[in-house]
Amino acid sequence: MNYFKGIDLSSDTATQPSEEMRHVIANAVVGDEQKREDPTTNELEEYTADLLGHDMAMYLPCASMSNEISLMLHCRPGDEIICSDSAHIIAAEVGGPAVHARAMCWGVATPTGIFTAQDIHDRIRMDIPHTPKARLVVIENTANLTGGIPWPIETLRDVQACARQYQMALHLDGARLMNASVASGCSPKELAQGFDTVTLCLSKGLGCPMGALMVGKKEYLEPARRYKHLMGGAMRQSGMMAAAGLYALKNNIARLQDDHDNAKFLAEGLMSVDGIFVDNQPIPSNMVFFHLVEGLDPDCFLEKLEPHGLRFSQTGPNRFRAVTHLDVSREDVEKAVGIVRTVSC
Numbered sequence: 101m102n103y104f105k106g107i108d109l110s111s112d113t114a115t116q117p118s119e120e121m122r123h124v125i126a127n128a129v130v131g132d133e134q135k136r137e138d139p140t141t142n143e144l145e146e147y148t149a150d151l152l153g154h155d156m157a158m159y160l161p162c163a164s165m166s167n168e169i170s171l172m173l174h175c176r177p178g179d180e181i182i183c184s185d186s187a188h189i190i191a192a193e194v195g196g197p198a199v200h201a202r203a204m205c206w207g208v209a210t211p212t213g214i215f216t217a218q219d220i221h222d223r224i225r226m227d228i229p230h231t232p233k234a235r236l237v238v239i240e241n242t243a244n245l246t247g248g249i250p251w252p253i254e255t256l257r258d259v260q261a262c263a264r265q266y267q268m269a270l271h272l273d274g275a276r277l278m279n280a281s282v283a284s285g286c287s288p289k290e291l292a293q294g295f296d297t298v299t300l301c302l303s304k305g306l307g308c309p310m311g312a313l314m315v316g317k318k319e320y321l322e323p324a325r326r327y328k329h330l331m332g333g334a335m336r337q338s339g340m341m342a343a344a345g346l347y348a349l350k351n352n353i354a355r356l357q358d359d360h361d362n363a364k365f366l367a368e369g370l371m372s373v374d375g376i377f378v379d380n381q382p383i384p385s386n387m388v389f390f391h392l393v394e395g396l397d398p399d400c401f402l403e404k405l406e407p408h409g410l411r412f413s414q415t416g417p418n419r420f421r422a423v424t425h426l427d428v429s430r431e432d433v434e435k436a437v438g439i440v441r442t443v444s445c
């Protein structure tokens with residue numbers, strides 16, 4: 101099957117590496133990553149640790165692996181993880197917390213993906229022999245499935261303080277941490293501060309073909325290397341992809357504002373189409389969630405768009421997601437709205 105050549109708003113993972121990125125990939129200096137002899141991977145790790153204000157970073161093939169390794173490091177079998185009920189670790193890692201960390205997740209039901217210190221207080225069980233131990237709080241920033249919402253810094257700090265009060269560890273699923281930074285005006289360092297471990301994904305808004313970093317305190321990152329091998333995440337000449345990562349971190353962060361602006365523009369356009377209602381207003385970052393209210397059949401909506409060269413993703417029976425990214429221009433957004441309008445009449 102050929103790759104989709106239309107306007108792909110299904111995810112911010114749908115980017116093609118730019119010419120400049122392809123150039124740095126082709127010219128990367130490489131070595132054996134498993135021996136820690138790949139200079140470009142080493143440079144990416146140092147650069148990212150510094151960018152997020154943490155001790156160390158470890159390059160991995162994907163963000164799910166970084167999350168899962170973090171959970172394994174923090175939890176013992178039977179422990180409890182507190183997170184949002186829409187968190188990626190619950191909704192989209194194939195039950196990984198149960199498989200890898202052998203831990204349970206207690207998902208806080210929240211329409212925004214953001215929860216409070218009180219939500220944690222409410223979930224601390226009595227410390228008696230038959231209760232699971234609340235061990236870890238996982239925060240997803242931005243919260244993906246609830247609309248790409250960045251955490252307010254005050255709420256983040258309250259939740260962190262509460263977790264520490266109960267001697268719990270803190271993991272940040274910052275797959276879209278740079279979107280959170282641009283949307284909130286807080287620096288990546290501020291947003292990563294106070295966590296033991298952090299996941300940062302390179303293959304979403306930052307536009308790399310692959311890769312993620314697990315970042316954090318030395319006491320977690322040093323043992324994490326063994327888990328990387330255990331999970332099959334140790335690589336060889338990974339510098340080619342790490343070079344793309346370095347390029348992305350140096351060039352593609354500030355421009356995320358364009359994606360956020362395009363998402364707002366897209367939401368306005370979609371709201372002007374009869375039968376479409378945008379759910380996550382005001383648009384918090386690069387995602388637009390919408391549903392169909394009349395005249396359109398949600399079951400065949402996406403099928404109808406595809407021949408016109410437009411793709412969204414579906415996250416529920418009548419819930420759709422459009423994500424803007426660096427391969428989507430303002431003109432593409434205008435075209436996309438035009439296509440939806442055509443299909444809807």
Ligand SMILES: Cc1ncc(COP(=O)(O)O)c(C=O)c1O
Nearest residue numbers: 162163164165188240244273275
């Ligand atoms: C919030 C969040 N965390 C983690 C991931 C996992 O990323 P990857 O596909 O790199 O494993 C995703 C992927 O969409 C995500 O949205």
